[in-house]
Amino acid sequence: MKLLRVRASNYKNCCDDFTIDLVAKSKKTSEDKEYELQEIAEELHVFNTAAFVGKNASGKTSAIELMECCYSILGEFRLEDKHYNYDNVKLEMIFYHEDYIYKYNTILKADPNLGSKANFTEQHIYRKKYYKSKIKEIYSEEGFEEITDLGELPEDTSIVFFVLKKKATRAVYFNCDGEGADTYYLMFRAMKTYKIPEAVLMKVIRIFDDKIKSLEMVDEKHYRLLYQDCVKEFSDSELLYMLSSGTTKGVLLYIFVVAALKNGFDLLIDEVENHFHKTLVENMISLFKDKTVNKKSATLIFTTHYCEVLDLFNRQDNIWIAKSDQKIRLDNMYETYNIRPELLKSRQFYNNAFDTSVNYEDLMALKKELMR
Numbered sequence: 001m002k003l004l005r006v007r008a009s010n011y012k013n014c015c016d017d018f019t020i021d022l023v024a025k026s027k028k029t030s031e032d033k034e035y036e037l038q039e040i041a042e043e044l045h046v047f048n049t050a051a052f053v054g055k056n057a058s059g060k061t062s063a064i065e066l067m068e069c070c071y072s073i074l075g076e077f078r079l080e081d082k083h084y085n086y087d088n089v090k091l092e093m094i095f096y097h098e099d100y101i102y103k104y105n106t107i108l109k110a111d112p113n114l115g116s117k118a119n120f121t122e123q124h125i126y127r128k129k130y131y132k133s134k135i136k137e138i139y140s141e142e143g144f145e146e147i148t149d150l151g152e153l154p155e156d157t158s159i160v161f162f163v164l165k166k167k168a169t170r171a172v173y174f175n176c177d178g179e180g181a182d183t184y185y186l187m188f189r190a191m192k193t194y195k196i197p198e199a200v201l202m203k204v205i206r207i208f209d210d211k212i213k214s215l216e217m218v219d220e221k222h223y224r225l226l227y228q229d230c231v232k233e234f235s236d237s238e239l240l241y242m243l244s245s246g247t248t249k250g251v252l253l254y255i256f257v258v259a260a261l262k263n264g265f266d267l268l269i270d271e272v273e274n275h276f277h278k279t280l281v282e283n284m285i286s287l288f289k290d291k292t293v294n295k296k297s298a299t300l301i302f303t304t305h306y307c308e309v310l311d312l313f314n315r316q317d318n319i320w321i322a323k324s325d326q327k328i329r330l331d332n333m334y335e336t337y338n339i340r341p342e343l344l345k346s347r348q349f350y351n352n353a354f355d356t357s358v359n360y361e362d363l364m365a366l367k368k369e370l371m372r
Contacts, residue, residue, distance in 0.1 A: 001097045001164060002040045002297070003266075005139065006070050009090040012062045015327040020063060022046045022299070023138070025317045026334050035289045036315050038297045040096055043132040047318040048288045051310060052303045052330070053349075054321055055356050059328030060303035063320065064173070064268050067301060071171035071266065077161040079108065079118035086110060086118050094139060097163065100127045101138050104160055117156040125150075125159055171266040171301075172256050181236040187252045188217045194259035204254045207280070208247040250276060257284055264296025272302040278309070285312050307349035316341070321354045 004023050009016040024037055024045040037045040052060040065084065070093050072079050079086065087110035094103050103126045109119040128143035137143070150162045191201060198216075205212050213226040224233050225242070234242060253269070253276075260267040272281055281304075287293050288300040289312075303322075304310075310319060317334035331354070333339065339348055349356060 001074065001095055001168075001170065002046060003067075003070060003074065003093065003095045003170070004046065004101070005092075005094040006066060007092040008066055010088045011066060011086075011091075012084055013324075013328055014059065014062055014066075015329045018063075018066070018328070018330065020067065020320070020330065021332075022050060022318075024315070025332075026315060029314075032314060034291070036313070036318070038291075038294075038299075040297060041099070041130055041132070043135050044096065044130065044138070046297075047299060047315075048294060049285055049300045049302075049313065050318040050320075051301075051313070052320050052322055053305070053307060053310065053356070054323065055305075058322040058324045058356070059330075060322045061270050062328055063322060063330060064270050064301065064303050068171065068173040068268055071173075071268070073158050073160060074164065075168055075170035077158045077164075077167065078156055079158075080116045080156075082116070082118075096130065099130055101130050101144075102127045102163060103144055104158075106158065111155070119155045120158050121155075123159045125163065127163075169263065169265045171268055172260065173268045173270075174253055174256055175270050181240050183248050183252050184217070184223055184236050184239060185220050187255050190252075190255050190259055194263055196255060196258055196262070200258055201251075201255070204251055204258070205247075207254065208250045209243070212243075212247075246276065249274075250280065254284075257287065260298040260300075261287060261294050261296070264298050266299040266301060269300070269302040272304050273306045273309075278306060281306065281309055282312060285309065307346040310345040310349075313345070314341075316345075319345070321356060323355070 005019065005021045007017055007019045008014065009018070011018055024047065028037060028045060033039070033045070036048055038048055039045050052063045054060050069079060069082065069086070074093070074095065086108045089108040091108060092103065092105050094101065106120045106123045109121050111119045124146055126144035126146050128145065130138070150159050153159060153161060190196070202214065205215060211228050213228070216224040218224055218233060221236050222233055223236065223239050224231065225239065240248065256267060285300065288298060313319060316339060317332060319333040320330040321333060323329050323331060331337070337354065339353065348354065
């Protein structure tokens with residue numbers, strides 16, 4: 001299963017028909033096919049990496065949370081425990097699965113009787129056989145036939161269940177704000193869930209702090225740390241203060257990177273640069289672009305303020321510029337802007353080609369106020 005396109009209306013403060021399309025649109029060079037794209041069916045290419053960029057409060061987090069919402073439905077067939085209101089959100093998802101293109105429509109409802117769970121209403125699911133000769137028509141209404149007589153499900157369960165049948169991790173959403181003392185428990189639980197050996201954990205830890213020789217979980221709240229030549233047992237909260245914030249969050253993130261690459265699910269990261277050196281971010285991107293490492297077609301989708309990171313992208317159609325006027329919208333760099341491919345994308349940001357720079361007059365107004 002691979003998610004191709006998401007479209008939403010009445011979602012947060014976003015414009016109607018708020019759309020994210022993960023299918024490659026521009027010309028596909030042999031280099032792109034080697035490093036930038038994954039072929040999930042003959043001539044059907046999606047991105048290895050994708051990014052949302054923009055200034056503060058532009059809507060980047062709203063975009064990636066919409067992706068997480070869709071992956072939750074595709075993986076768990078439910079939607080719950082979200083911190084935003086999904087009442088009356090009109091949702092369309094198009095995905096590829098076992099030689100077919102599927103289109104799923106629903107309107108989400110918030111029902112007090114369901115607590116934090118969403119109620120799926122007005123559900124319809126359609127499918128059509130994928131043919132490479134009709135690659136430009138995958139989103140066209142032509143050929144889609146509704147799947148009917150699906151049976152009954154609870155109102156908080158999506159009919160996508162009848163297509164995908166089994167719950168599975170379709171994506172992991174990593175918020176760089178971290179999980180506090182629970183970080184270490186989440187890390188070891190992820191290792192167990194995704195069958196990551198402890199030898200990999202130690203290789204990850206050494207990336208961030210080579211003075212740590214080993215880290216073991218004693219129980220859910222206690223851990224044994226070998227730091228340089230000293231072995232000591234810590235509670236999770238003590239360990240949180242013992243190790244740096246960057247090390248703690250970095251190790252957890254890289255465990256999920258390993259899990260995504262080994263298992264083939266997508267990884268969503270909000271503000272990828274938080275607490276991480278630019279070199280580590282670049283290395284993470286390179287892992288998803290390397291087919292000798294990314295053997296199961298995992299996709300890295302992230303938000304960032306690091307416009308220099310985008311210079312690692314050869315393509316432009318996997319980059320969206322988030323804008324927030326009265327409503328949040330996404331401008332695809334390839335579709336909206338005429339940027340010559342040989343130019344550095346970071347330079348275009350600094351030159352304000354995308355109208356994303358901080359307002360200079362506002363900065364000067366603050367400075368003048370402070371000078372009084």
